[in-house]
Amino acid sequence: MLDFATFYGQCYERTYRGLTLALGDRAVAEDATQEAFYRALRHWRKVSTLDRPEAWVLVVGLNAGRDVYRKAARERRLPVTVGAGPGSGAEVQVDDRMLLGELLGALPDRQRQALVLRYVGGLPLVAVAEAMGIAEGTVKATLHQALENLQRRSHHG
Numbered sequence: 001m002l003d004f005a006t007f008y009g010q011c012y013e014r015t016y017r018g019l020t021l022a023l024g025d026r027a028v029a030e031d032a033t034q035e036a037f038y039r040a041l042r043h044w045r046k047v048s049t050l051d052r053p054e055a056w057v058l059v060v061g062l063n064a065g066r067d068v069y070r071k072a073a074r075e076r077r078l079p080v081t082v083g084a085g086p087g088s089g090a091e092v093q094v095d096d097r098m099l100l101g102e103l104l105g106a107l108p109d110r111q112r113q114a115l116v117l118r119y120v121g122g123l124p125l126v127a128v129a130e131a132m133g134i135a136e137g138t139v140k141a142t143l144h145q146a147l148e149n150l151q152r153r154s155h156h157g
Contacts, residue, residue, distance in 0.1 A: 002053075004044050008037055011054045014120075018058055021104050022116035023065040031068070036061035058121040059131040062113060103153050111146035114139055 012033065019029040019036075036057045040047045047053045104112050110132070117128045118139075129136040 002048055004041055004048070007040075007048070007053060011057065012037065015054065015057055015061060018116050018120040019061045019065060021120065022062055022113045023069075024105050024109070024112065025065075028065050028068050029061075032061040032065035035064040052122065055121045055123050055127070058117065059123070059127075062117065062131065066113075103150050106153060107146055107149055110134075111142055111149065114142045115146050115150075118143060 015036065016029060016033040019032050020026050023029045023032065039060050040053065040057050047056055050056050104115065107115070113132060114128055117123045117131055118125070123131065125136050125139050129139045132139065134142075
C-alpha cells in the first residue's frame with residue numbers, strides 16, 4: 001500500500017496543473033488541490049485502496065473548485081480567472097503548454113472540465129459523467145464539442 005507522503009509527492013503538482021486547466025484560475029486551483037489532498041489524507045485508508053487514487057483527488061478538487069464558483073455566484077462576486085488571449089505559433093514544448101493553457105482557457109467551463117477529467121485525470125466516461133453530474137451521452141457530446149473547438153482555435157490562433 002502506498003503511503004500518503006509518497007502519493008502526495010508524486011501527484012500534487014500534476015493534480016494542481018490539471019485543476020488549473022479545469023478551473024481556469026490558479027488561486028482557486030491551489031486551494032482546491034490543497035482541499036482535495038486534505039480530504040485524501042483524512043480518508044487515506046479508503047482512498048489508498050482505490051484503483052486510481054489520483055483520479056479521486058482530481059474529482060474532489062474539481063468539486064471543491066466548483067463550490068468556490070457557486071458560492072461566489074451566489075454572492076454575485078466571481079473570482080478573477082486567468083484569461084486566455086489569442087494563441088501564438090508555439091514551436092517549443094514550453095510554448096506548446098502555454099498555448100494549450102490559452103486554448104483550454106478559452107473553452108466554456110463544462111468543456112474544459114470534461115477534457116481535464118477525461119484526458120488529464122484518465123477517468124472513464126461514466127466517471128466523468130458522475131463527477132460532473134451530467135449524463136454519459138452529454139459527456140460524449142461535450143468532449144466532441146471541446147475537441148472541435150480546440151482544433152478550430154489551434155488552426156486560427
